Amino acid sequence: MHLLYQPMNTIQATTYPVHFSDKAYQELNLYLKENTYSSIFILVDDNTFECCYPKFIQRLETDLKIELIQIDPGEIHKNLDTCLGVWNVMTELGADRKSLLITLGGGVITDLGGFVASTFKRGIDFINIPTTLLSMVDASVGGKTGVDLGVLKNQIGVFANPQMVIVDPEYLHTLDPREIRSGTAEIIKYGMTHDIRLFNQIKDNTELNIVDLIHRSVEIKNEVVTEDPKEKGLRKVLNWGHTIGHAVESYFLDAEHKENLTHGEAIAIGMVCEAYLSSRILNFPEEKIAEIKNAIVNIYGKIEILPEDINPIMALLIHDKKNEAGIVKFVLLNDYEDFELSCEASEELIRESINFYIN
Known part of the structure; x- marks a missing residue:
């Protein structure tokens, strides 16, 4: 880049x-x-x-x-x-x-x-x-x-x-x-939730005007935060990919046999998993899940998560600070630039979503 x-x-x-x-x-x-x-x-x-x-x-x-x-x-x-x-x-x-x-x-x-x-x-x-x-x-x-x-x-x-x-x-x-790629994950997040051009530019181009992407990302975040400074409603959209992503990041940070992930690498995995949840819960289009997964793997490589890693990741999800009354809450997509806040997913579906990334 x-x-x-x-x-x-x-x-x-x-x-x-x-x-x-x-x-x-x-x-x-x-x-x-x-x-x-x-x-x-x-x-x-x-x-x-x-x-x-x-x-x-x-x-x-x-x-x-x-x-x-x-x-x-x-x-x-x-x-x-x-x-x-x-x-x-x-x-x-x-x-x-x-x-x-x-x-x-x-x-x-x-x-x-x-x-x-x-x-x-x-x-x-x-x-x-x-x-x-x-x-x-x-x-x-x-x-x-x-x-x-x-x-x-x-x-x-x-x-x-x-x-x-x-x-x-x-x-x-x-x-x-690697650090540039890590930051790119947050720009992809803004792209999927607010301005799909950002995601498309990253997905399709190697020569990017990175400052333009930074400026647009700050604009989007500022618009969201101005409307909802304390995360009572709209600001939750900034957690797209972060619910599962944070659990993955924490697990890799704590597991002695794993190399630490960057924040962006973990959030990228979270976006793939949460795109899968979006398809199962909100009918997010199948071809767009494939597009997201392919783009993420192209940018970040395939990070090895083993079947035996899923239980400890699920345990960490319970502590996510966005949870309410012990229920894990997600931002999910109906489509690009069209999101739903505070969605619930069964434990079985969450496990399926991680397996979707693994496989």
Whole structure:
């Protein structure tokens, strides 16, 4: 996939802007001039410290004291222990209620950093600078912050909006192709639920205008979140592929004999399974299930799930935070761009759907 760029207009969310490319740094520096912060804390992991921080710090214009906090990379560190470490370091370095936290990293950094900021001294301001495709199109926008509880995804968190989001596609050059593919799964999700052109472009093209796809994805997410910020209704659509996908991701994270999956790889499997459920429950067209499965396998390869993996995956589904009264809830499709929220499926059908991916 080649990364082609063009300038993109700012997207205005309810309480904050999402700025793109070079203009974003101008807006950030102007914002720092116009607001009276006491200090700036920048949260990075080992990877973004090495690959992204040098570029970012050159673009930052401020006389404020800057402190850098570095954590270990990876979903395995997205937990309360890491938060405790960050809170302690911030306290030792003199952070106060007028400090600003800038998150520079992927979904783990933006989710965890937003949670750290929104709970430190009952909440300090934060700015998200996503550096992966996944965090650009999903994690950094929408006001969800949080961490995992053991292997259970995003069980602890709060809704809190950043002051702004800066999307600079130049950071994508620091990623390996697997991470680009991981973020692509969230764009495919927006395509199937809201704008099928996104899915078609990814499915049919090797040369993509990736910035165009990012901008459209953020637009879609922002429209959904603006209408339903706390996930009482419409925002549930953003969970397409995630109910089974999160259970698969958690299982691979916890099973010692399995290599961890990226978030996007797991969500891609979830979309195949949930397309199957859509066909059995809502008559989603058979030829489109085949199209989805073929596209996913072409992009992500066939990930080995064995029959004996199904029981532990089913056990993890029970803990999905979208469940109501112990019943697993799904977003399912009548057709592309035509979805139903809070659908129920029998255990037998869910097992069938995983077998459909396996076979």
